[in-house]
Amino acid sequence: IRVKGAISMANETARSIGPVILLGPPGAGKGTQAKQIVDRYGIPQISTGDLLRAHVTLGTSLGLEAKAIMARGELVPDELLYGIVADRLREADCRRGFILDGFPRTAAQAGWLDAFLEKEFFENSEMCPPVVIQLQVDYTQLLLRLTGRRSCPTCGRLYNIHFQPPRVDELCDLDGSQLTIRDDDREEVISGRLAAYEDQTKPVADYYRVKGRLVPVNADQTMAEVAAQVFGVIDGHTSDCKPAAES
Numbered sequence: 001i002r003v004k005g006a007i008s009m010a011n012e013t014a015r016s017i018g019p020v021i022l023l024g025p026p027g028a029g030k031g032t033q034a035k036q037i038v039d040r041y042g043i044p045q046i047s048t049g050d051l052l053r054a055h056v057t058l059g060t061s062l063g064l065e066a067k068a069i070m071a072r073g074e075l076v077p078d079e080l081l082y083g084i085v086a087d088r089l090r091e092a093d094c095r096r097g098f099i100l101d102g103f104p105r106t107a108a109q110a111g112w113l114d115a116f117l118e119k120e121f122f123e124n125s126e127m128c129p130p131v132v133i134q135l136q137v138d139y140t141q142l143l144l145r146l147t148g149r150r151s152c153p154t155c156g157r158l159y160n161i162h163f164q165p166p167r168v169d170e171l172c173d174l175d176g177s178q179l180t181i182r183d184d185d186r187e188e189v190i191s192g193r194l195a196a197y198e199d200q201t202k203p204v205a206d207y208y209r210v211k212g213r214l215v216p217v218n219a220d221q222t223m224a225e226v227a228a229q230v231f232g233v234i235d236g237h238t239s240d241c242k243p244a245a246e247s
């Protein structure tokens, strides 16, 4: 059984997966599930929130522009995202597929992404078309997830004081670093982020629903239960679109 598992795991990290778009409100578990997908399928996680926070930390001109907007819980203007997303998607590790976590989150970004993928990925390749997984979580649960979130500044591992606490309070299990709270996880900012989601990101779900690409998943379950559903969606989607040579 172990050998069979190893073989199927090897297949998961060799075949084309295509773009996996994780859609969902703040705290839905996009980052958490993205890390599970990375481990299983060997494709990279591209989190625009993480990319922007890295620019803020480095003090780049983009970071300086984005900092105050993010601190208020509002969305950074679309045009500021396109350059960083395009640069990241052109890196070699994205050719088999990639996970988009937090992008697109306006209808304009979704249109831009379709045009970009068509031109740079689908014209001359057999990559699978995008699958859009919508993580659905109840509002009260979202608040607990956001106010309880902690992360390790060294390795990026996510914790939650209510649901996935570290073994020792406020210290990372893996490297012992002091865990940090995200600046925008304060209650007064959380409400702004949830409002931005309702106003600007819900239309993205409609955009993909019309195209028949949206797959809702009940994400109001344990991390492992959600991951099992997410893997089921990805496996079902990618089994239909393996390159002819492999099937």
Ligand code: AP5
Pocket: 024, 025, 026, 027, 028, 029, 030, 031, 032, 033, 048, 049, 050, 052, 069, 070, 073, 074, 075, 076, 077, 078, 081, 101, 102, 103, 104, 105, 106, 109, 145, 146, 148, 149, 150, 158, 159, 160, 161, 163, 164, 184, 193, 219, 220, 221, 222, 223, 224, 226
């Ligand atoms: P971003 O970093 O993308 O934040 P977000 O969308 O608000 O989402 P979060 O990262 O807060 O939540 P998540 O869904 O990743 O949940 P997580 O896995 O951490 O964006 C931040 C800001 O950057 C935006 O406000 C905006 O200003 C800007 N920005 C980014 N992208 C942009 C774009 N495209 N356009 C414009 N502006 C942009 O989980 C949350 C917690 O819950 C954790 O503690 C976790 O341990 C726990 N948890 C997860 N799953 C479960 C589970 N199943 N059960 C119990 N607990 C769970």
Ligand code: MG
Pocket: 030, 031, 032, 047, 049, 101
């Ligand atoms: Mg996240």
